[in-house]
Amino acid sequence: EPEVTQTPSHQVTQMGQEVILRCVPISNHLYFYWYRQILGQKVEFLVSFYNNEISEKSEIFDDQFSVERPDGSNFTLKIRSTKLEDSAMYFCASSPGPERAYEQYFGPGTRLTVT
């Protein structure tokens, strides 16, 4: 069964450093998303991406964040200058199409620890 994959599974970085989180969505899906989940809290929407551009973004997704689909398979989230409060689990997700945003398939996540 196709699945979303994410690398790395765990990333430790120092405050102020740039990190890139990588995702490979399910191949025939059209919508891609990033979410974050701070330990013990709810899953929070960051950004959605469709047709090579950002579709929607939340207030969390400020100028420190950017997304890119550098090729036909990868989808990346870049944090330019990490802060302590960026420590969280970051999930990538994909969905088959715009009419099925209710049904998203999540990757296993990247745990980001900022020290």
Place this chain on the structure above:
Amino acid sequence: GQSLEQPSEVTAVEGAIVQINCTYQTSGFYGLSWYQQHDGGAPTFLSYNALDGLEETGRFSSFLSRSDSYGYLLLQELQMKDSASYFCALPSGYSTLTFGKGTMLLVSP
């Protein structure tokens, strides 16, 4: 904006039936989804209701009442592996999901 309320924790025993409630507020309604998340794992899609009534998927069922802005997830024949967090979520148009804070289900022998 959107908001969802669900209980923080529910406990039940193996073989029992449990209901996890969710009330919501939203300016535009596109349905109500349910996701399961085991500790440290990825959220997994369980069910979706766009219209009033009950949707059944094996041991899991989900119900929606749009007039009451209310839904629930019903888990039957509980198993130990059902111990997890369950989130109701509101799709917003085509491209976002707003999650509730989650209900931790603890299933005991």
